[in-house]
Amino acid sequence: FALLKGSDRPRLAVAASAEAAPPAPEPAAGAGSNLVWPSEDLTNARYRPDNAVIGNAGAGSPGGPNISSRLIELASMDRHRVELTIDGARPGAIHATSIFVKPAERTGVILEMRDNEAGKYGVARFDLKTAAVILKSGDVTASGVIPAADGWYRIWAAMPLATDRAVIDIGLMDGDGATKYAGDGKSGVSISGVQFEPASRPEPYIATTTSPAPLR
Numbered sequence: 001f002a003l004l005k006g007s008d009r010p011r012l013a014v015a016a017s018a019e020a021a022p023p024a025p026e027p028a029a030g031a032g033s034n035l036v037w038p039s040e041d042l043t044n045a046r047y048r049p050d051n052a053v054i055g056n057a058g059a060g061s062p063g064g065p066n067i068s069s070r071l072i073e074l075a076s077m078d079r080h081r082v083e084l085t086i087d088g089a090r091p092g093a094i095h096a097t098s099i100f101v102k103p104a105e106r107t108g109v110i111l112e113m114r115d116n117e118a119g120k121y122g123v124a125r126f127d128l129k130t131a132a133v134i135l136k137s138g139d140v141t142a143s144g145v146i147p148a149a150d151g152w153y154r155i156w157a158a159m160p161l162a163t164d165r166a167v168i169d170i171g172l173m174d175g176d177g178a179t180k181y182a183g184d185g186k187s188g189v190s191i192s193g194v195q196f197e198p199a200s201r202p203e204p205y206i207a208t209t210t211s212p213a214p215l216r
Helices: none
Strands: 048-050 052-059 067-073 077-079 081-087 094-103 108-115 121-127 132-138 142-147 153-160 165-173 180-182 188-197
Touching: 048 052, 052 081, 052 188, 067 165, 094 108, 094 165, 108 153, 121 142, 121 153, 132 142, 165 188
Parallel strands: none
Antiparallel strands: 048 081, 052 067, 067 188, 077 180, 081 165, 094 153, 094 188, 108 121, 108 165, 121 132, 142 153
16 A cells, blocks of 8 residues: 555645535436446455455445445554555546445545556545535545435545556545544444546446446
8 A cells, every 4th residue: 555645745735615416416327437346345355445344234325326335444543444446547537536425433534546656646535424525635626525315425526647547545534534543443434336437527326346337
């Protein structure tokens, strides 16, 4: 995880408020693309926990995913997160990362994104108690929180990439908003429906299992 220490570098940060959900319902799933696979089973070996464990949480949100996982912090003083590498991005294009999250013992979540060593890097932080984006930094162009069913939210952030490979990181924050803190070994959130696509904001969710949903 040495490659994902961009959050240790000083970056320009600006406060941001949550964007309202789209005024019209999203169209039926099936349009667009999703370069993440599998998008719901975060226990898959493609997801690499860092000072955290991933457990199966069973049924997912009626608003999107079919199954969900639990991201749980370890009892250590560090960042508590899970990392995923994604291939097939479009160099030079803005890409949107989105994920369904249901708050539990933790209500603060961070999305951290970078390309393959080409210098593009960005972070968005979310407070799901208030359904708000509390900070975006680096190369993030936009971010938001979209309410879903049954207490779930779809959080998202968009930024440009310079290479065809991206790394995304989904992490927890403590009650004070710290991204590096002493975990208790049991707190976390439910998480599912990871999507990554060339877009300025998330399109309708597409579930994947053994391969990505191809680009249009």
